[in-house]
Amino acid sequence: MxxxxxxxxxxxxxxxxxxxxxxxxxxxxxxxxxxxxxxxxxxxxxxGRERVDRFMKASAKYTLLRYTVMPLLAVLVLTNPMAYTFGQFLKEEEKPAFYDAAVSMVHPVTGLFPYANAGELFVFLGIANGVVEAGYSQGSLAVRYFLAGIVVICIRGVVTERITKFLMNRAA
Missing domain, CATH: 1.20.5 (Single alpha-helices involved in coiled-coils or other helix-helix interfaces)
Structure with missing residues (x-):
């Protein structure tokens, strides 16, 4: 009983x-x-939405901006999953790389901008809980996660663009 x-x-x-x-x-x-x-x-x-659009088209011209600023702004402005629509400003051979960079950015922004990918927030908070219990700052984790994310999306974008162009040239 x-x-x-x-x-x-x-x-x-x-x-x-x-x-x-x-x-x-x-x-x-x-x-x-x-x-x-x-x-x-x-x-x-x-x-102004028009100015944002013009800025995005201008950013698309430069590799570094295309795979850092564009995915970051896309994720912050449109959030996940609408962020991928910023690919409309790019050439066809650049779209897969932009998608790769943007999809990789939806996680690192969570600590600083939780609205951008609310589904990832629970994962980040779980990790942050462990970090705080270990005696470290959640804010420091969020900033480091964000900065590492910027580096990773740039690398992924550049590498994916080169692979895509190689495969497109090979198929032609």
């Missing part, structure tokens, strides 16, 4: 803990995400 009582008390405890975690997200993370998304959209509205 004691086992049944223990099971009953602890079984509902799992759901109570889940409910407390959910309330924490609703009162903490969700308002933050809404505020960041609102701010980003307000900045775009102030700058």
């Amino acid at each position: 004691k086992i049944i009582e223990w099971f009953g008390e602890n079984f509902i405890g799992v759901f109570q803990a889940g409910g407390q975690q959910f309330v924490g997200y609703i009162t903490g993370i969700v308002p933050l995400l809404v505020a960041l998304l609102t701010f980003t959209n307000a900045v775009i509205a102030l700058i």
Whole structure:
């Protein structure tokens, strides 16, 4: 009989803990995400959608900007998965590399800009929890994750572009 009582008390405890975690997200993370998304959209509205489009077309001309600035802005402005539509500003042989860079950027921005890829937020917060418990700063982790992401997307973009051009020339 004691086992049944223990099971009953602890079984509902799992759901109570889940409910407390959910309330924490609703009162903490969700308002933050809404505020960041609102701010980003307000900045775009102030700058003007046409200017943003012109800037993206100009950025597409230069390899370094094409695989750093463009994917970063795409992820911050349009979030995941709409960020990939910024590929419309590129030549056909550059689109696979842009996609590779953009899809690689949706993870590193999560620590600083959680609205950009909310699905990844839970992974980042899990890692950040361990880092904080080890005595380090979550902010420091977010900045390092972001900077490493910029380097990685640039490398991936350049390498993928070269591979794509090689394969396209070979097929022709």
